[in-house]
Amino acid sequence: MGAKLCRVQVIAAYPITPQSKIPETLVKYVDSGELEAEFIRVESEHSALTVCISASTVGARVFTATAANGLAYMHEQLHWAAGARLPIVMALANRGLGAPWTIFNDMQDSISQRDTGWMQVYCRDNQEIMDSMIMAYKICEQLHVPMMVCFDGFVLSHTVMPVEIPDQKQVDAFLPPYVPHLQVDGPEPININPVMLAGPRANAQGVFCPSYMGFRMRLQEALESAGDVILEVGREFGEVFGRSYECLLWQYRTEGADTILLTMGSLANEASLAADALREKGCKAGVVSLRIFRPFPAEPLRQALSGAKHVVIFDKNISYGNEGATCTETKAALFEGGLQPTITNFIVGLGGKNIVATDLEAATEEALKRRVQINGPQWIGVAV
Amino acid sequence: MLPGTRACSGCGLSLAYRHILKALGEKTILTIPASCLTVLHGLYPSTSVGLTNINTAFATTAASATGIAAGLKALGKTDYTVVGIAGDGGTFDIGIQALSAAAERNTDFLYICYDNEGYMNTGTQRSSATPMGAFTTTTPGTKFEHKKDILAIMEAHGIPYMASASPAYPLDLYDKVVKAKNINGTRFMHINIPCSPGWGFPTDDLVELGKLAVDTAMWVLLEIENGVLRLTGRSRSMARSGKKKPVSQYLKLQGRFKHVTPEQIDYLQGWIDKRWQRFLQRHELSEET
Ligand SMILES: Cc1ncc(C[n+]2csc(CCOP(=O)(O)OP(=O)(O)O)c2C)c(N)n1
Ligand code: SF4
Numbered sequence: 244m245g246a247k248l249c250r251v252q253v254i255a256a257y258p259i260t261p262q263s264k265i266p267e268t269l270v271k272y273v274d275s276g277e278l279e280a281e282f283i284r285v286e287s288e289h290s291a292l293t294v295c296i297s298a299s300t301v302g303a304r305v306f307t308a309t310a311a312n313g314l315a316y317m318h319e320q321l322h323w324a325a326g327a328r329l330p331i332v333m334a335l336a337n338r339g340l341g342a343p344w345t346i347f348n349d350m351q352d353s354i355s356q357r358d359t360g361w362m363q364v365y366c367r368d369n370q371e372i373m374d375s376m377i378m379a380y381k382i383c384e385q386l387h388v389p390m391m392v393c394f395d396g397f398v399l400s401h402t403v404m405p406v407e408i409p410d411q412k413q414v415d416a417f418l419p420p421y422v423p424h425l426q427v428d429g430p431e432p433i434n435i436n437p438v439m440l441a442g443p444r445a446n447a448q449g450v451f452c453p454s455y456m457g458f459r460m461r462l463q464e465a466l467e468s469a470g471d472v473i474l475e476v477g478r479e480f481g482e483v484f485g486r487s488y489e490c491l492l493w494q495y496r497t498e499g500a501d502t503i504l505l506t507m508g509s510l511a512n513e514a515s516l517a518a519d520a521l522r523e524k525g526c527k528a529g530v531v532s533l534r535i536f537r538p539f540p541a542e543p544l545r546q547a548l549s550g551a552k553h554v555v556i557f558d559k560n561i562s563y564g565n566e567g568a569t570c571t572e573t574k575a576a577l578f579e580g581g582l583q584p585t586i587t588n589f590i591v592g593l594g595g596k597n598i599v600a601t602d603l604e605a606a607t608e609e610a611l612k613r614r615v616q617i618n619g620p621q622w623i624g625v626a627v
Numbered sequence: 628m629l630p631g632t633r634a635c636s637g638c639g640l641s642l643a644y645r646h647i648l649k650a651l652g653e654k655t656i657l658t659i660p661a662s663c664l665t666v667l668h669g670l671y672p673s674t675s676v677g678l679t680n681i682n683t684a685f686a687t688t689a690a691s692a693t694g695i696a697a698g699l700k701a702l703g704k705t706d707y708t709v710v711g712i713a714g715d716g717g718t719f720d721i722g723i724q725a726l727s728a729a730a731e732r733n734t735d736f737l738y739i740c741y742d743n744e745g746y747m748n749t750g751t752q753r754s755s756a757t758p759m760g761a762f763t764t765t766t767p768g769t770k771f772e773h774k775k776d777i778l779a780i781m782e783a784h785g786i787p788y789m790a791s792a793s794p795a796y797p798l799d800l801y802d803k804v805v806k807a808k809n810i811n812g813t814r815f816m817h818i819n820i821p822c823s824p825g826w827g828f829p830t831d832d833l834v835e836l837g838k839l840a841v842d843t844a845m846w847v848l849l850e851i852e853n854g855v856l857r858l859t860g861r862s863r864s865m866a867r868s869g870k871k872k873p874v875s876q877y878l879k880l881q882g883r884f885k886h887v888t889p890e891q892i893d894y895l896q897g898w899i900d901k902r903w904q905r906f907l908q909r910h911e912l913s914e915e916t
Contacts, residue, residue: 252701253694281697286728290690293683293725297658297694300681303701319684427656427679428704434674436682438665444672452672 244268245376246334247278248414252303255283255294257313260346261396262336265308288313292320292331299329300435302423304380307331310396311338311352318356321389325360325462327436330383330421332376333361336396337508337559339594347595348396350508354536354560354568360462362390362469363536365508367493369394369404374486377409381418381476386465393536395509395559397595409484417483466538473535491540493532494547496522500529503548503584504607505556507533507569510592514557516600521607528607533569541576548577551584555607558620559592566620587613588620596624632675634667637830639820639837640741641667643794647712647739647818648678650804655708656699658683658691660722662714663748664741686721688713689729692736708808709736715756716746719775730784733812737804740777740815743822751825758845759895760878760887762827769886773898781815782851789851790859791817795837799848799860806850819846827882839877841865844903849910856909866910874899 246254246269254273256266272278281298285291288309295305309317314335324331335353339345353363364379366372372394379390394400425435439455446452453461474489481487495515497503502521504514511532521528531547533540548554554577558567565571570588577583587610592598606623628648634641640663648655657680659665665682669675683691692711699707713722718740726738745763746752753763755775762769781789788810792800800818807814821836823829828836840846841861848862858866865871874896878884887895 253697255694255697279701281701283693283697284732285690285693286724286731289686290693290725290728293687293690294694294697297681297683297691298698298701299694301656301695301698301702301704303698305698320687323684427681428707432674432677432679434668434671434676434680434682437668437671437674439671444670446672 244408245373246306247272248409248411249306249377249380249418250278250304250415250420251280251306253281253283253295253298253305254307255285255291255305256307256309257285257288257291259288259310259313261338261400262308262310262313262334264400265334288316289320292317292324295331296320296324296327296329299331300327300425301427302421304421305331306333308334308336310336311340314352314356315340318359321356321359321361324389326458328387328424328462328465329389330380330387331389332379332383333389333391334372334376335391335393336400337393338396345594348398349559349593349595350393351560351593353391353393356391357537357568360388360466361537362388362466364390364392364534365536366392366394366399367509367511367532369399369402370406370486372399373406373408374480374484374488377414377418378476378480378488380421382469382472384421385472386469387424388462388465388469393508398509413483417480469538470535470540488534491535491543492547493530493534495530495532497529497531497547499550500527501550501552502526502528502607502611503551503554504528504530504603505533505554505569505573506530507536508559510557510559510598513598513600514603517603517607520600520604526611536569539572539576541579544573544576545580545582548573548582548584549580553611554584554586555610556586556588557591557603557606558588561590561593561620570620589623590620591623598624629675629677632667633669634663635824637823637833638663638667639794639822639833640664640743642833643741643800643818643820646794646797646801647804648676650801651678651708651710651808653678654706655710656681656695658688658695658709658711660688660713660717661685661748662717663743664712664714666748685717687725688717688722689726689734689738692738693729693732693734696734696736710739711736712739712741714747715740715742715744716754719755719777727784730781730786730813730815733786735811735813737807737814737816739818741818741820743820743825744774745822745825747822747825759898760891761883762886763883769891777817778851784813786813786815787811787853788814789816791819791847791849793819793837793841793846793848795834795841796848796860803850803859825883827885828880832880836877836880839872839880842872843874843877844871844899845874845877847903847906849906855913856906857913858906858910863910866907871903
């Protein structure tokens with residue numbers, strides 16, 4: 244639906260639970276003529292993203308959607324898309340990875356792809372998915388960087404919530420047609436993404452052109468500047484549609500809080516309920532939920548955590564042999580700010596393991612009881 | 628194509644590519660995967676090829692061409708020929724999934740496989756297109772398996788046009804590219820590329836070897852259109868005259884076959900003869916109709 248409002252021109256996707264509904268819905272729009280787009284029924288996710296890459300290179304607005312093993316199968320092309328600086332938007336229904344098989348939700352899939360150069364936004368509810376899709380194209384096309392719009396598989400992908408559908412005319416005004424930065428049918432032939440050397444080389448006019456590393460640096464610079472663009476687009480979105488996204492992270496009752504529950508995605512909703520319950524018991528708890536994971540919002544996070552004595556981090560992913568990814572990244576951000584709250588990391592909800600407010604509340608209380616830094620992640624919900 | 632490419636001197640690919648690009652003309656967008664051809668196209672920021680090319684990952688030629696075709700169609704730019712060109716590794720092996728899928732969808736593009744019978748860009752490793760008996764760095768003794776029958780595989784997809792050609796017969800090659808260019812749907816071309824460093828022959832012998840490949844029916848010039856197979860050019864006159872040279876003449880000019888035993892030569896000859904008979908039968912049928 245969000246993709247339709249954005250008037251995407253080429254869609255390529257391969258079925259995987261719980262994403263399958265997305266391409267199935269879009270193909271109906273295309274077949275009925277409601278959406279003027281090419282829908283390519285590819286044979287794999289690797290090809291799905293490749294089709295998007297090449298279609299985007301020639302100037303089309305493109306869309307794909309996947310989950311779990313499908314995303315892992317795209318890995319080579321995730322790097323390619325970002326390296327080629329293409330504004331591709333992908334919907335990602337977060338799901339755990341095999342082996343062993345699970346079709347249910349966690350964030351191992353997208354977290355495993357955090358170093359591919361894609362921006363990542365995590366949605367709390369279905370309204371946010373729709374809104375994030377529309378903003379994503381505007382952000383990506385400004386920065387020439389691709390983005391994953393991540394949302395919890397089944398938790399959000401298969402639940403019905405009332406969603407306000409933006410008006411097509413307003414979307415059109417907010418998101419004008421895509422103007423590519425390369426002209427494949429221009430007067431001069433171009434060799435796009437050729438072999439590069441480590442050092443700069445001169446072109447036919449004797450002008451030195453960037454090296455491989457120079458291009459890598461430019462991609463990093465684009466992501467460093469992405470925070471401001473995301474804020475600006477989020478503000479503009481609020482002006483037009485009445486729902487502002489002028490933030491890189493969400494905060495709930497953080498004012499005066501000394502204990503912060505840190506989450507991402509739909510878990511933020513449960514965390515907010517947990518904070519309410521904790522507050523009632525006299526514990527000054529609040530919630531910080533990362534909306535944007537790449538680029539990592541280190542500065543806003545430092546600010547949000549500046550008054551915290553205890554930070555309890557819930558990760559639906561794990562970097563095996565270390566800890567949850569948001570925990571590591573939060574620690575790094577705090578270190579740079581010289582902040583030293585106690586940090587407890589809980590690994591939760593892997594493979595769809597149900598996790599509710601009372602679990603988060605109990606975990607936070609346990610962390611507070613110890614009142615010391617606990618090294619290594621704690622697991623919730625593993626009986627055996 | 629401009630002089631001074633980064634391909635080896637006396638490269639069969641450079642020779643073939645010159646004719647292919649001429650036949651394709653300006654309104655063409657190319658896409659090529661990792662291969663010798665990437666190197667031939669040059670190092671950033673210069674290129675030796677005067678057509679727009681979108682480089683793509685090794686396995687993705689046909690998917691990339693699909694994306695280009697879809698993107699151009701969505702933008703209403705319908706006067707371009709989309710051409711994917713890949714080596715035998717990029718076609719027979721890692722790229723066959725995407726190629727098969729694109730052909731099954733009858734995607735509107737021309738796929739050209741240039742076949743130098745090995746992974747040459749990475750230093751002459753075997754591919755499933757390497758002929759039986761050949762030395763490569765990953766078949767240091769010999770290769771025991773016959774070359775994969777890519778034409779049969781592609782034909783099974785029921786695509787509208789297929790051809791095989793050789794740069795040793797440039798007019799035949801040129802005509803086929805022009806013909807393929809003007810057909811809609813998935814078109815597949817298979818081109819023999821003698822490779823001096825990979826096969827072990829002096830660069831002077833390039834055209835000689837290309838011709839011998841055809842004269843021995845190791846390589847057959849043909850077209851398959853809507854299920855009808857026709858021999859063309861030199862292969863067609865061989866069908867008429869009934870003359871075919873023994874494969875040993877072809878093998879002995881190449882270092883990669885230095886160690887083949889007489890038994891292996893017989894085995895290979897038997898394989899060639901059988902295949903040639905099949906082609907002859909189908910060709911005769913096409914002449915009757
Ligand atoms: C996924 C992946 N695996 C391996 C490679 C390394 N690689 C680059 S080119 C090549 C061989 C190409 O062989 P072929 O397609 O026959 O073309 P040729 O080099 O012979 O022209 C290989 C293995 C790669 N680029 N990508
Ligand atoms: S290795 Fe062979 S095919 Fe590759 S550039 Fe050299 S001669 Fe040409």
